[in-house]
Amino acid sequence: MRGFPTLRSMTHQRSIEDLRAEVDQINRDLLTLLSKRGEVVAQIGHAKTQEGRPNHYDPAREDKQLKEIESLNQGPFTSAAVKAIFKEIFKASLDLEESNDKKQLLVSRKVKSEDTVLDIDGVRIGGDAPPIIVAGPCSIESEEQMEQTAAFLAAKGVKILRGGAYKPRTSPYGFQGMGVDGLILGSRVAKEHGMLFVTEVMDTRDVEIVAEHADILQVGARNMHNFALLREVGRARRPVLLKRGLSATIEEWLYAAEYILSEGNNEVILCERGIRTYEKWTRNTLDLSAVALAKQETHLPVIVDVTHAAGRRDLLIPLAKAALAVGADGIHVEVHPSPATALSDNEQQLDFAGYDKFSESLSSLLRQPARV
Numbered sequence: 001m002r003g004f005p006t007l008r009s010m011t012h013q014r015s016i017e018d019l020r021a022e023v024d025q026i027n028r029d030l031l032t033l034l035s036k037r038g039e040v041v042a043q044i045g046h047a048k049t050q051e052g053r054p055n056h057y058d059p060a061r062e063d064k065q066l067k068e069i070e071s072l073n074q075g076p077f078t079s080a081a082v083k084a085i086f087k088e089i090f091k092a093s094l095d096l097e098e099s100n101d102k103k104q105l106l107v108s109r110k111v112k113s114e115d116t117v118l119d120i121d122g123v124r125i126g127g128d129a130p131p132i133i134v135a136g137p138c139s140i141e142s143e144e145q146m147e148q149t150a151a152f153l154a155a156k157g158v159k160i161l162r163g164g165a166y167k168p169r170t171s172p173y174g175f176q177g178m179g180v181d182g183l184i185l186g187s188r189v190a191k192e193h194g195m196l197f198v199t200e201v202m203d204t205r206d207v208e209i210v211a212e213h214a215d216i217l218q219v220g221a222r223n224m225h226n227f228a229l230l231r232e233v234g235r236a237r238r239p240v241l242l243k244r245g246l247s248a249t250i251e252e253w254l255y256a257a258e259y260i261l262s263e264g265n266n267e268v269i270l271c272e273r274g275i276r277t278y279e280k281w282t283r284n285t286l287d288l289s290a291v292a293l294a295k296q297e298t299h300l301p302v303i304v305d306v307t308h309a310a311g312r313r314d315l316l317i318p319l320a321k322a323a324l325a326v327g328a329d330g331i332h333v334e335v336h337p338s339p340a341t342a343l344s345d346n347e348q349q350l351d352f353a354g355y356d357k358f359s360e361s362l363s364s365l366l367r368q369p370a371r372v
């Protein structure tokens, strides 16, 4: 039939409203399919987590799907347009997998929104407690050294005495620590002065003996990735001070804490101690954003080891002030009666006069709980 369209043929052309109603229905169908896809993807994500796969992102799998989609595409959209849409779907799917994973982390605020406050024999750490000071020598060296340090620090109101009995030294020929004798000495001296004793454990085989003598077990920066040790301290019924690894990302640090919590030990104190960067004027670079982020993402107390972060005495006061300003729940600082003759870290430990100046400079900040 030729000529102008008749009224009848025109009625075949559907109205915009009618077409839009169909689009609305297609949107609903697409959404149903997308949600269904999201549920399946979430199950894939869960399976990956259970298998212990470190990455959810799988570019090869995404690529395979894009190739198939391209070969099936018959228009009207170009392959580039269809692929762009699917890439968005993959991205949203990956976000879903990863956020589900985070949601389940025991360290996360999504699982426990309120601050964890440790109460170790009346010493409160985290939440609304005023910031604590953990102080003492790098290594336990002698009775006289420990006695003098504990007496001095206890008189200044310090409640937690540190001191290494097992030392992770760069050189195997460096002083390796006093071992069990150091544990016995450190715990006795701390007790005599009404202090808690924190010391590092480096080996799964030592966890039991260290837990017998220490009030808090320290996992050092070099062992943050020692998953067997993390699990073992997770089984020990003692609070754990977990230092961030030298080159660990914040995520790796929090996963390390997760290892401990996953074994049933919820009493973990995170400790930022500076990370390795290209900077040479400081031993490490204090990562203040890690402190703020760890406080934001987790419910655990976070303290800052200013001694190792700086590696030099002249920066301890400003760095400690900065740490408290970003919400740290405490400061870790090395103090030795005679740093020049110390068997380890003699560049960075404070002597007693230095500690006096340090604590006076921080006194107003130490009275108040950290508030950001």
Ligand SMILES: C=C(O[C@@H]1C=C(C(=O)O)C=C[C@H]1O)C(=O)O
Residues within 6 Å of the ligand: 041, 044, 045, 056, 057, 058, 059, 061, 062, 065, 089, 090, 091, 093, 094, 097
């Ligand atoms: C769902 C998966 O995880 C991610 C999301 C994908 C998707 O949405 O199709 C594909 C690969 C991964 O990056 C998977 O590995 O299959």
